[in-house]
Amino acid sequence: xxxxxxxxxxxxxxxxxxxxxxxxxxxxxxxxxxxxxxxxxxxxxxxxxxxxxxxxxxxxxxxxxxxxxxxxxxxxxxxxxxxxxxxxxxxxxxxxxxxxxxxxxxxxxxxxxxxxxxxxxxxxxxxxxxxxxxxxxxxxxxxxxxxxxxxxxxxxxxxxxxxxxxxxxxxxxxxxxxxxxxxxxxxxxxxx
Amino acid sequence: xxxxxxxxxxxxxxxxxxxxxxxxxxxxxxxxxxxxxxxxxxxxxxxxxxxxxxxxxxxxxxxxxxxxxxxxxxxxxxxxxxxxxxxxxxxxxxxxxxxxxxxxxxxxxxxxxxxxxxxxxxxxxxxxxxxxxxxxxxxxxxxxxxxxxxxxxxxxxxxxxxxxxxxxxxxxxxxxxxxxxxxxxxxxxxxxxxxxxxxxxxxxxxxxxxxxxxxxxxxxxxxxxxxxxxxxxxxxxxxxxxxxxxxxxxxxxxxxxxxxxxxxxxxxxxxxxxxxxxxxxxxxx
Ligand code: SF4
Ligand code: SF4
Numbered sequence: 423x424x425x426x427x428x429x430x431x432x433x434x435x436x437x438x439x440x441x442x443x444x445x446x447x448x449x450x451x452x453x454x455x456x457x458x459x460x461x462x463x464x465x466x467x468x469x470x471x472x473x474x475x476x477x478x479x480x481x482x483x484x485x486x487x488x489x490x491x492x493x494x495x496x497x498x499x500x501x502x503x504x505x506x507x508x509x510x511x512x513x514x515x516x517x518x519x520x521x522x523x524x525x526x527x528x529x530x531x532x533x534x535x536x537x538x539x540x541x542x543x544x545x546x547x548x549x550x551x552x553x554x555x556x557x558x559x560x561x562x563x564x565x566x567x568x569x570x571x572x573x574x575x576x577x578x579x580x581x582x583x584x585x586x587x588x589x590x591x592x593x594x595x596x597x598x599x600x601x602x603x604x605x606x607x608x609x610x611x612x613x614x
Numbered sequence: 615x616x617x618x619x620x621x622x623x624x625x626x627x628x629x630x631x632x633x634x635x636x637x638x639x640x641x642x643x644x645x646x647x648x649x650x651x652x653x654x655x656x657x658x659x660x661x662x663x664x665x666x667x668x669x670x671x672x673x674x675x676x677x678x679x680x681x682x683x684x685x686x687x688x689x690x691x692x693x694x695x696x697x698x699x700x701x702x703x704x705x706x707x708x709x710x711x712x713x714x715x716x717x718x719x720x721x722x723x724x725x726x727x728x729x730x731x732x733x734x735x736x737x738x739x740x741x742x743x744x745x746x747x748x749x750x751x752x753x754x755x756x757x758x759x760x761x762x763x764x765x766x767x768x769x770x771x772x773x774x775x776x777x778x779x780x781x782x783x784x785x786x787x788x789x790x791x792x793x794x795x796x797x798x799x800x801x802x803x804x805x806x807x808x809x810x811x812x813x814x815x816x817x818x819x820x821x822x823x824x825x826x827x828x829x830x831x832x833x834x835x836x837x838x839x840x841x842x843x844x845x846x847x848x849x850x851x852x853x854x855x856x857x858x859x860x861x862x863x864x865x866x867x868x869x870x871x872x873x874x875x876x877x878x879x880x881x882x883x884x885x886x887x888x889x890x891x892x893x894x895x896x897x898x899x
Contacts, residue, residue: 460802500769515666534806534807545661596654599718602671
């Protein structure tokens with residue numbers, strides 16, 4: 423046994439802290455984050471449990487939970503944490519780690535993953551969000567082609583639906599941003 | 615006052631009335647918005663949910679463009695505001711990150727500009743400045759001001775108190791409306807969850823509508839295109855699924871302010887919402 427190597431537990435804590443700029447060790451499990459979380463009713467792990475499992479080094483359980491995907495990034499947890507932990511930032515980091523480590527989001531979490539992916543593809547391609555194409559493509563890929571079709575119709579009637587997007591001339595620069603970030607992240611750390 | 619203007623991706627579509635009314639009401643108040651040429655999407659929740667570095671870099675390009683204009687940046691959308699302001703905060707706090715991100719964007723951001731939400735910009739003009747320009751006070755109108763999450767959280771970028779903000783109330787009061795105390799002004803509307811998992815967001819929207827309605831409000835005013843879409847468009851679905859009968863128009867604060875400043879309702883996009891706004895607008899005409 424190599425006693426000088428960091429344990430899985432220390433490695434996970436260091437990785438999450440480094441990504442999120444937080445110190446998850448500071449959490450004393452008061453549960454205030456969970457009490458205020460508007461989506462906890464649909465979570466499989468409560469926000470305070472997510473932090474606790476990081477403290478315990480239980481990477482697989484954390485990265486495969488649904489909660490990290492259903493989190494609405496409302497930052498109520500962040501605003502109310504007596505230990506000043508930005509839990510919304512921790513949730514962001516966990517989604518990023520799950521993606522990089524290839525841990526698939528399941529169920530409703532998968533919809534969020536697909537939605538985000540489609541959204542970013544639009545930005546990479548056009549520099550801006552093409553709302554209509556993004557929603558249509560998300561609907562097809564998530565298996566509900568007519569999701570919110572009535573919204574589309576109502577938007578159309580109000581002249582709020584655009585069939586094209588104003589491309590930014592900086593589009594090539596934006597695509598480069600995506601590539602350079604991907605290159606940086608391919609060297610990002612991992613733990614067992 | 616001149617400001618670099620960041621319209622955000624919803625400006626021509628779901629958030630069109632916000633952009634229109636912000637530009638018009640801002641003009642009446644002596645604010646000159648100069649659109650940032652070649653701005654790009656801030657990444658929104660998809661960006662930071664995928665990679666924090668990507669989110670910071672997408673925002674940073676816009677910050678650098680505004681800085682080159684020599685102006686502070688303002689954004690109407692609460693989500694754009696929060697992304698841009700958080701990126702600025704992180705880039706100023708961490709010199710290493712700034713160097714890395716400057717390499718990624720190909721633009722040097724020095725940190726010599728501020729990011730301000732339109733709400734904050736209008737509020738900073740002061741009550742007297744606004745009151746002197748009000749020609750049609752919103753008498754008889756009871757409003758519930760709704761902030762949602764992104765203007766008031768997290769602390770590094772909050773424009774007002776995260777539990778009981780008052781900025782919008784003050785503006786609406788100067789515009790002549792009666793502002794109500796109510797419980798849900800900073801509760802989450804479900805954001806993009808409403809798009810990808812609408813069953814999960816409906817209870818959140820319903821809670822906000824219920825609280826606004828119990829407070830006796832004639833309408834809700836907000837400062838975010840996504841909050842607007844969730845509260846306005848999804849109201850019908852809440853009524854259908856939960857058997858309620860809400861008929862609460864949802865406005866952008868710049869729209870009602872525009873009315874008070876004497877702008878014509880049609881130009882402010884007041885009739886382009888999903889919930890019928892006519893009965894409520896009759897109260898003030
Ligand atoms: S509010 Fe903060 S300290 Fe309390 S359980 Fe949540 S993360 Fe831990
Ligand atoms: S940011 Fe996520 S975890 Fe925190 S309160 Fe909001 S939904 Fe819950």
